[in-house]
Amino acid sequence: xxxxxxxxxxRVALTVLAAVWAAGTAxxxxxxxxxxxxxxxxxxxxxxxxxxVDWPPQALTDAQFTIAxxxxxxxxxxxxxLLQNRQIQxxxxxxxxxxxxxxxxxxxxxxxxxxxxxxxRRLIGAVAGRPVLIVTNEDGGLDAGSSVNFLLIDQxxxxxxxxxxxxSSGLRVASELLAVxxxxxxxxxxxxxxxxxxxxxxxxxxxxxxxxQR
Amino acid sequence: xxxxxxxVAARCGWAASQPANPSxxxxxxxxxxxxxxxxxxxxxxxxxxxxxxxxxxxxxxxxIARSGATSIPEALRLAPNLEVTQMxxxxxxxxxxxxxxxxxxxxxxxxxxxxxxxxxxYSPLYSGVYLDAQDVMLEDVDRIEVxxxxxxxxxxxxxxxxxxxxxxxxxxxxDGTLVSAAAGTKERNAAARYGGKLDDDxxxxxxxxxxxxxxxxxxxxxSASDAWxxxxxxxxxxxxxxxxxxxxxxxxxxxxxxxxxxxDDMIDGANLLARWQHxxxxxxxxxxxxxxxxxxxxxxxxQGAFILRTYDVEIQQSIALGSAxxxxxxxGERVNDYDITNTATLLFVPPARALTLGNLFxxxxxxxxxxxxxxxxxxxxxxxYSGWSALPDARLSWKLNDTSQIWxxxxxxxxxxxxxxxxxxxxxxxxxxxxxxxxxxxxxxxxYEVGYRAQPVPVLSFSVSAFYNVYDDLxxxxxxxxxTFIPLHWGNLMAGDTYGLELWGNYQVTDWWRLxxxxxxxxxxLHFEPGASGLLGLAQAGDDPAGHGSLTSSMDLARNVTFxxxxxxxxxxxxxxxxxxxxxxxxxxxxxxxxxELSVTGSNLLNARHLEFPAPYxxxxxxxxxxxxxxxx
Numbered sequence: 001x002x003x004x005x006x007x008x009x010x011r012v013a014l015t016v017l018a019a020v021w022a023a024g025t026a027x028x029x030x031x032x033x034x035x036x037x038x039x040x041x042x043x044x045x046x047x048x049x050x051x052x053v054d055w056p057p058q059a060l061t062d063a064q065f066t067i068a069x070x071x072x073x074x075x076x077x078x079x080x081x082l083l084q085n086r087q088i089q090x091x092x093x094x095x096x097x098x099x100x101x102x103x104x105x106x107x108x109x110x111x112x113x114x115x116x117x118x119x120x121r122r123l124i125g126a127v128a129g130r131p132v133l134i135v136t137n138e139d140g141g142l143d144a145g146s147s148v149n150f151l152l153i154d155q156x157x158x159x160x161x162x163x164x165x166x167x168s169s170g171l172r173v174a175s176e177l178l179a180v181x182x183x184x185x186x187x188x189x190x191x192x193x194x195x196x197x198x199x200x201x202x203x204x205x206x207x208x209x210x211x212x213q214r
Numbered sequence: 215x216x217x218x219x220x221x222v223a224a225r226c227g228w229a230a231s232q233p234a235n236p237s238x239x240x241x242x243x244x245x246x247x248x249x250x251x252x253x254x255x256x257x258x259x260x261x262x263x264x265x266x267x268x269x270x271x272x273x274x275x276x277x278i279a280r281s282g283a284t285s286i287p288e289a290l291r292l293a294p295n296l297e298v299t300q301m302x303x304x305x306x307x308x309x310x311x312x313x314x315x316x317x318x319x320x321x322x323x324x325x326x327x328x329x330x331x332x333x334x335x336y337s338p339l340y341s342g343v344y345l346d347a348q349d350v351m352l353e354d355v356d357r358i359e360v361x362x363x364x365x366x367x368x369x370x371x372x373x374x375x376x377x378x379x380x381x382x383x384x385x386x387x388x389d390g391t392l393v394s395a396a397a398g399t400k401e402r403n404a405a406a407r408y409g410g411k412l413d414d415d416x417x418x419x420x421x422x423x424x425x426x427x428x429x430x431x432x433x434x435x436x437s438a439s440d441a442w443x444x445x446x447x448x449x450x451x452x453x454x455x456x457x458x459x460x461x462x463x464x465x466x467x468x469x470x471x472x473x474x475x476x477x478d479d480m481i482d483g484a485n486l487l488a489r490w491q492h493x494x495x496x497x498x499x500x501x502x503x504x505x506x507x508x509x510x511x512x513x514x515x516x517q518g519a520f521i522l523r524t525y526d527v528e529i530q531q532s533i534a535l536g537s538a539x540x541x542x543x544x545x546g547e548r549v550n551d552y553d554i555t556n557t558a559t560l561l562f563v564p565p566a567r568a569l570t571l572g573n574l575f576x577x578x579x580x581x582x583x584x585x586x587x588x589x590x591x592x593x594x595x596x597x598x599y600s601g602w603s604a605l606p607d608a609r610l611s612w613k614l615n616d617t618s619q620i621w622x623x624x625x626x627x628x629x630x631x632x633x634x635x636x637x638x639x640x641x642x643x644x645x646x647x648x649x650x651x652x653x654x655x656x657x658x659x660x661x662y663e664v665g666y667r668a669q670p671v672p673v674l675s676f677s678v679s680a681f682y683n684v685y686d687d688l689x690x691x692x693x694x695x696x697x698t699f700i701p702l703h704w705g706n707l708m709a710g711d712t713y714g715l716e717l718w719g720n721y722q723v724t725d726w727w728r729l730x731x732x733x734x735x736x737x738x739x740l741h742f743e744p745g746a747s748g749l750l751g752l753a754q755a756g757d758d759p760a761g762h763g764s765l766t767s768s769m770d771l772a773r774n775v776t777f778x779x780x781x782x783x784x785x786x787x788x789x790x791x792x793x794x795x796x797x798x799x800x801x802x803x804x805x806x807x808x809x810x811e812l813s814v815t816g817s818n819l820l821n822a823r824h825l826e827f828p829a830p831y832x833x834x835x836x837x838x839x840x841x842x843x844x845x846x847x
Contacts, residue, residue: 036240041251044240048248082241119616153387154275154846155252179414180245183386183454 039074050088052177059131065091070098072113109133120144131170252808267611267621269679273358280778282801282815294718294732295362303440304346310362310376312736312758317831319754327373338550340634356383364627367591367607374627385417385452398840420449430833444469457493483509497534519555543576561639569598585613597630618668628656651704660684676719691749710740726770733763753789761785774805790828809847
């Protein structure tokens with residue numbers, strides 16, 4: 001069963017190499033960066049998530065929208081750059097790097113970096129029940145109780161969502177966010193009635209945007 | 215073909231220019247766009263510290279990709295706790311903590327359990343693994359967990375010296391199209407996979423792959439005439455609901471292996487597995503798995519052949535009892551139905567059997583305090599030749615702080631008798647030379663291990679483990695009890711102990727450079743028991759190096775250029791003797807654009823050719839090179 005003829009495949013590989021090399025050098029400015037840092041992409045995701053999550057009114061009493069970041073200096077720096085002059089939920093947005101969870105105060109979102117792996121369940125437990133969107137960054141993050149967990153797959157930042165965790169924090173997650181998630185854990189509760197239906201943990205983004213504008 | 219190449223080049227378009235402020239650019243992207251942004255990361259330190267109380271080394275998807283490995287055995291070289299020896303073009307010996315076997319004494323590496331997505335793939339005919347038959351598409355492998363030391367209670371039969379757990383990605387993580395092709399001085403291969411979603415909860419993929427690997431050389435420089443080719447195709451469907459996860463997957467394959475001065479060997483096989491996991495509550499879940507596996511080897515000219523059909527069903531439930539106890543229990547039944555075509559010199563009597571292997575196990579993990587947890591478990595295994603065996607296991611895990619852990623294990627494991635131990639009849643011409651032994655007992659081990667793993671600073675993590683294993687009833691060759699000497703038969707008259715160390719670590723030198731050293735040792739103190747013949751010596755239990763190690767360097771030279779090199783060392787083999795050797799492989803990868811990666815790999819770079827096992831069993835492996843293109847969209 002001669003699967004391949006040696007010369008044939010070799011020639012294809014060389015042709016591909018040559019063609020791509022030519023295409024690359026023809027259109028690329030020298031030194032152009034091809035990809036972004038992981039931290040920058042995660043920061044952008046954190047900012048984006050806020051458009052697809054609905055916080056209860058009691059979580060939005062501050063004049064500012066705060067994303068707290070624990071032990072992820074790179075992400076905090078990128079987020080700081082990104083949030084300059086941006087608004088989230090019609091409020092000026094800020095990032096608050098934390099040294100400990102005691103400084104969480106009224107933050108609406110908490111990102112926990114990689115170095116708390118052993119303690120994650122305890123950390124999240126300490127915030128349990130508060131209307132804070134908790135985002136983690138490690139295998140088993142959802143098991144430890146976070147609502148969103150980043151995964152690095154084939155050099156791309158992807159995320160998984162736990163609807164149960166979001167719901168127990170009193171948050172509603174838009175279906176658009178679920179659609180991009182790699183996997184969704186927990187019960188999907190679809191509501192036909194409209195945007196004000198209580199108890200639904202999943203809402204079309206239009207409802208949430210409407211709510212944010214109110 | 216040129217057109218295809220141009221199409222690739224055209225697809226691989228570049229953004230005309232990069233904005234001055236990347237944050238600004240990223241902030242304007244949609245979720246979908248963000249999810250497709252390629253990021254740079256060499257760091258392994260973001261990997262969670264594996265907290266299992268066992269000597270577990272995890273080969274990640276990236277590790278495999280960056281090594282340039284094109285086969286499972288070559289990928290297994292990445293695990294410092296495995297000794298991998300290439301014998302021929304298609305035959306590798308893989309062992310943990312010694313006992314790699316000695317083919318001259320008809321002793322083979324037979325103390326490992328290898329699982330592919332939960333499907334046991336060691337051959338029940340002799341307890342070894344046909345790694346040339348069992349394969350996966352490496353691009354879809356999520357990780358390979360390598361556990362050295364017994365794992366029978368949790369993992370299953372034959373996990374005497376180690377467990378290799380090959381885990382492919384769920385279909386939801388392999389969406390899109392992947393095409394890869396490689397050509398080199400010793401191998402040509404190609405693979406393609408397509409993955410998508412049937413609905414919100416259901417994802418699927420299917421793939422096809424094939425390769426041709428050239429013959430190795432005899433010490434004379436002549437070809438060993440053992441080139442081989444393989445084609446394989448398969449699929450996987452995953453449905454992830456609120457409380458239920460269902461997986462159905464299967465593969466089909468065919469390989470042809472040239473043989474020196476003999477007709478080709480053919481390998482055919484197919485398997486189908488279904489797994490259902492259900493979560494009753496946060497405290498309780500259950501998993502039910504069933505599979506069918508068909509594998510056959512034959513020669514078209516009608517020499518020896520076997521066909522093996524495996525039917526397996528397993529159930530496992532975990533229940534949290536209060537806040538301190540986590541109980542896992544399960545049961546399984548496996549039927550190995552085989553039919554062997556005997557040759558004139560190698561016969562199995564009877565040539566066909568249906569062997570039933572049953573098991574029942576339970577393990578309780580208790581949190582004794584916030585930092586101390588213990589688990590005790592036992593597996594009762596009923597094998598067709600020797601009946602019930604008890605395989606107990608006790609583990610202790612002590613978390614010193616958030617970044618370090620000590621663990622200790624005591625466990626018992628066995629290698630059950632196989633048709634090769636019991637039913638075999640070997641002839642020299644008309645004379646019966648060796649027979650199996652209907653009284654053959656399981657080979658047994660009591661294993662004691664301690665380990666320490668820590669990440670004292672974010673850039674440095676390491677693991678050290680030490681083991682002391684006490685073996686009994688290891689297989690020997692004994693003469694006939696009458697005066698005729700011949701036929702010989704298998705006995706159980708070797709015992710003794712082994713001890714050794716395994717260490718490995720990761721040092722993140724800079725953002726873009728990681729060094730990963732690893733080293734393992736094994737010392738064997740075996741002896742024949744009174745009444746043993748001592749035929750073929752103690753070395754028949756395994757011609758193992760006393761130590762082997764590796765140093766791997768992983769660099770991100772630029773945002774889209776990676777360079778990886780791995781130096782490995784294997785100390786001398788005792789008997790038959792082979793001097794120790796160093797070797798090296800290296801890979802340069804260039805991500806030409808987000809969808810296309812090109813790479814050049816060099817293997818066995820330090821020697822024009824080298825042996826990993828003495829001739830005539832080992833063959834000369836020459837230096838080789840390969841170029842590869844992988845297109846992902």
